Amino acid sequence: MAHELAVKVRFSETDALGHISNISYFIYLEEARIEFFKALGFDMAIEKWKVILASAKCDFINQGFFNQQLKVISAVSKIGNSSFSIVHRIEDAATGQLIAKGDASAVHFNFETQKSESLPDEIRSLLEKHLEEDA
Ligand SMILES: CC(C)(COP(=O)(O)OP(=O)(O)OC[C@H]1O[C@@H](n2cnc3c(N)ncnc32)[C@H](O)[C@@H]1OP(=O)(O)O)[C@@H](O)C(=O)NCCC(=O)NCCSC(=O)c1cc(O)c2ccccc2c1O
Numbered sequence: 001m002a003h004e005l006a007v008k009v010r011f012s013e014t015d016a017l018g019h020i021s022n023i024s025y026f027i028y029l030e031e032a033r034i035e036f037f038k039a040l041g042f043d044m045a046i047e048k049w050k051v052i053l054a055s056a057k058c059d060f061i062n063q064g065f066f067n068q069q070l071k072v073i074s075a076v077s078k079i080g081n082s083s084f085s086i087v088h089r090i091e092d093a094a095t096g097q098l099i100a101k102g103d104a105s106a107v108h109f110n111f112e113t114q115k116s117e118s119l120p121d122e123i124r125s126l127l128e129k130h131l132e133e134d135a
Pocket residue numbers: 030033034037051052053054055079080081082083084105107109115116
Protein backbone atom coordinates (compact mmCIF):
# COMPACT_ATOMS: atom_id res chain seq x y z
CA MET A 1 0.00 0.00 0.00
CA ALA A 2 1.50 3.34 -1.07
CA HIS A 3 1.55 6.52 1.01
CA GLU A 4 0.73 9.94 -0.49
CA LEU A 5 1.90 13.39 0.60
CA ALA A 6 0.56 16.62 -0.94
CA VAL A 7 3.12 19.38 -1.63
CA LYS A 8 2.45 22.91 -2.92
CA VAL A 9 5.62 24.38 -4.45
CA ARG A 10 6.72 27.55 -2.64
CA PHE A 11 8.47 30.43 -4.49
CA SER A 12 11.51 29.92 -2.22
CA GLU A 13 11.79 26.32 -3.48
CA THR A 14 12.47 27.48 -7.04
CA ASP A 15 15.76 28.80 -8.41
CA ALA A 16 16.91 31.63 -10.70
CA LEU A 17 15.84 29.57 -13.74
CA GLY A 18 12.24 29.53 -12.48
CA HIS A 19 11.92 25.80 -11.83
CA ILE A 20 12.05 23.72 -8.64
CA SER A 21 15.62 23.62 -7.36
CA ASN A 22 17.29 20.20 -7.14
CA ILE A 23 17.75 20.81 -3.39
CA SER A 24 13.99 21.22 -2.84
CA TYR A 25 13.29 17.71 -4.12
CA PHE A 26 15.34 16.26 -1.28
CA ILE A 27 13.29 18.29 1.21
CA TYR A 28 10.04 16.93 -0.32
CA LEU A 29 11.45 13.39 -0.20
CA GLU A 30 12.49 13.78 3.42
CA GLU A 31 9.05 15.02 4.43
CA ALA A 32 7.43 12.16 2.50
CA ARG A 33 9.77 9.64 4.15
CA ILE A 34 9.03 10.90 7.67
CA GLU A 35 5.26 10.98 7.09
CA PHE A 36 5.50 7.49 5.56
CA PHE A 37 7.41 6.19 8.61
CA LYS A 38 4.75 7.70 10.89
CA ALA A 39 2.02 6.03 8.82
CA LEU A 40 3.93 2.73 9.06
CA GLY A 41 3.68 3.03 12.84
CA PHE A 42 7.32 3.87 13.65
CA ASP A 43 7.85 5.74 16.91
CA MET A 44 9.41 9.01 15.68
CA ALA A 45 10.46 10.34 19.11
CA ILE A 46 14.15 11.17 18.59
CA GLU A 47 15.29 9.00 21.54
CA LYS A 48 13.50 6.05 19.94
CA TRP A 49 14.92 6.60 16.44
CA LYS A 50 15.90 3.20 15.02
CA VAL A 51 16.90 3.83 11.43
CA ILE A 52 19.67 5.69 9.65
CA LEU A 53 19.73 6.61 5.98
CA ALA A 54 22.47 4.87 3.95
CA SER A 55 21.62 6.45 0.61
CA ALA A 56 19.23 8.88 -1.05
CA LYS A 57 18.84 9.53 -4.75
CA CYS A 58 16.60 11.60 -6.99
CA ASP A 59 16.11 11.53 -10.79
CA PHE A 60 14.64 14.74 -12.19
CA ILE A 61 12.30 13.75 -15.04
CA ASN A 62 10.31 16.92 -15.84
CA GLN A 63 10.63 20.46 -14.50
CA GLY A 64 8.30 21.56 -11.72
CA PHE A 65 7.26 25.16 -11.04
CA PHE A 66 6.12 27.66 -8.40
CA ASN A 67 2.58 27.08 -7.10
CA GLN A 68 2.34 23.64 -8.69
CA GLN A 69 0.41 21.09 -6.64
CA LEU A 70 2.42 17.89 -6.38
CA LYS A 71 1.94 14.55 -4.73
CA VAL A 72 4.73 12.33 -3.45
CA ILE A 73 3.84 8.64 -3.53
CA SER A 74 6.03 6.40 -1.36
CA ALA A 75 6.26 2.62 -0.98
CA VAL A 76 8.67 0.03 0.39
CA SER A 77 10.48 -1.61 -2.55
CA LYS A 78 12.88 -4.01 -0.82
CA ILE A 79 13.40 -5.53 2.61
CA GLY A 80 16.83 -6.97 3.38
CA ASN A 81 18.48 -8.27 6.54
CA SER A 82 19.18 -4.95 8.32
CA SER A 83 18.18 -2.59 5.51
CA PHE A 84 15.12 -1.65 3.49
CA SER A 85 14.47 0.57 0.50
CA ILE A 86 11.79 3.11 -0.23
CA VAL A 87 10.81 4.44 -3.65
CA HIS A 88 9.05 7.73 -4.28
CA ARG A 89 7.27 9.15 -7.33
CA ILE A 90 6.71 12.91 -7.43
CA GLU A 91 3.79 13.66 -9.74
CA ASP A 92 1.77 16.70 -10.76
CA ALA A 93 -1.37 16.22 -8.68
CA ALA A 94 -3.74 17.34 -11.45
CA THR A 95 -2.29 15.58 -14.52
CA GLY A 96 -0.24 12.74 -13.03
CA GLN A 97 2.81 13.89 -15.02
CA LEU A 98 5.93 12.35 -13.52
CA ILE A 99 8.19 15.12 -12.19
CA ALA A 100 10.82 13.13 -10.28
CA LYS A 101 11.65 9.67 -8.96
CA GLY A 102 13.47 9.15 -5.68
CA ASP A 103 14.76 6.24 -3.72
CA ALA A 104 16.39 5.79 -0.36
CA SER A 105 17.93 2.94 1.62
CA ALA A 106 17.57 2.90 5.37
CA VAL A 107 19.34 0.66 7.86
CA HIS A 108 18.05 -0.53 11.23
CA PHE A 109 20.61 1.11 13.51
CA ASN A 110 21.36 1.01 17.22
CA PHE A 111 22.39 4.57 18.13
CA GLU A 112 23.80 3.43 21.50
CA THR A 113 26.23 0.91 20.05
CA GLN A 114 26.48 2.81 16.74
CA LYS A 115 26.02 -0.45 14.83
CA SER A 116 23.49 -1.74 12.32
CA GLU A 117 21.29 -4.62 13.48
CA SER A 118 18.96 -7.08 11.74
CA LEU A 119 15.44 -5.79 11.29
CA PRO A 120 13.30 -7.05 14.17
CA ASP A 121 10.12 -8.97 13.26
CA GLU A 122 7.95 -6.10 14.50
CA ILE A 123 9.49 -3.60 12.01
CA ARG A 124 9.74 -6.21 9.24
CA SER A 125 6.03 -6.92 9.45
CA LEU A 126 5.18 -3.17 9.36
CA LEU A 127 7.34 -2.82 6.24
CA GLU A 128 5.86 -5.92 4.60
CA LYS A 129 2.39 -4.36 4.70
CA HIS A 130 3.67 -1.57 2.42
CA LEU A 131 5.95 -3.66 0.21
CA GLU A 132 5.48 -3.15 -3.53
CA GLU A 133 8.32 -5.11 -5.12
CA ASP A 134 7.61 -3.77 -8.62
CA ALA A 135 7.33 -0.12 -7.41
C1 LIG B 1 24.52 3.03 6.88
C2 LIG B 1 25.62 2.41 7.77
C3 LIG B 1 25.11 2.21 9.20
C4 LIG B 1 25.99 1.06 7.19
O1 LIG B 1 27.12 0.60 7.88
P1 LIG B 1 27.35 -0.97 8.15
O2 LIG B 1 28.71 -1.13 8.68
O3 LIG B 1 26.24 -1.49 8.98
O4 LIG B 1 27.26 -1.50 6.68
P2 LIG B 1 27.08 -2.95 6.14
O5 LIG B 1 27.94 -3.05 4.94
O6 LIG B 1 27.21 -3.99 7.23
O7 LIG B 1 25.58 -2.95 5.60
C5 LIG B 1 24.47 -3.08 6.46
C6 LIG B 1 23.24 -3.02 5.57
O8 LIG B 1 23.14 -1.71 5.00
C7 LIG B 1 23.09 -1.80 3.57
N1 LIG B 1 23.85 -0.66 3.05
C8 LIG B 1 25.02 -0.21 3.50
N2 LIG B 1 25.40 0.87 2.78
C9 LIG B 1 24.44 1.06 1.83
C10 LIG B 1 24.26 2.02 0.78
N3 LIG B 1 25.14 2.99 0.58
N4 LIG B 1 23.15 1.93 0.02
C11 LIG B 1 22.22 0.94 0.24
N5 LIG B 1 22.33 0.02 1.24
C12 LIG B 1 23.43 0.09 2.01
C13 LIG B 1 23.78 -3.13 3.22
O9 LIG B 1 23.37 -3.58 1.96
C14 LIG B 1 23.28 -4.00 4.37
O10 LIG B 1 21.93 -4.38 4.09
P3 LIG B 1 21.32 -5.81 4.55
O11 LIG B 1 19.85 -5.66 4.39
O12 LIG B 1 21.92 -6.84 3.65
O13 LIG B 1 21.69 -6.02 6.00
C15 LIG B 1 26.91 3.30 7.78
O14 LIG B 1 27.44 3.32 6.49
C16 LIG B 1 26.66 4.69 8.28
O15 LIG B 1 26.51 4.93 9.48
N6 LIG B 1 26.60 5.65 7.36
C17 LIG B 1 26.36 7.04 7.69
C18 LIG B 1 24.85 7.29 7.72
C19 LIG B 1 24.53 8.77 7.67
O16 LIG B 1 25.26 9.58 8.18
N7 LIG B 1 23.40 9.11 7.00
C20 LIG B 1 23.01 10.49 6.78
C21 LIG B 1 22.29 11.04 7.97
S1 LIG B 1 20.81 10.16 8.36
C22 LIG B 1 19.56 11.03 7.59
O17 LIG B 1 19.86 11.92 6.86
C23 LIG B 1 18.14 10.69 7.83
C24 LIG B 1 17.22 11.46 7.17
C25 LIG B 1 15.89 11.22 7.34
O18 LIG B 1 14.99 11.98 6.70
C26 LIG B 1 15.42 10.19 8.16
C27 LIG B 1 14.06 9.95 8.33
C28 LIG B 1 13.64 8.94 9.14
C29 LIG B 1 14.56 8.14 9.79
C30 LIG B 1 15.91 8.35 9.64
C31 LIG B 1 16.36 9.39 8.82
C32 LIG B 1 17.73 9.65 8.64
O19 LIG B 1 18.63 8.88 9.27
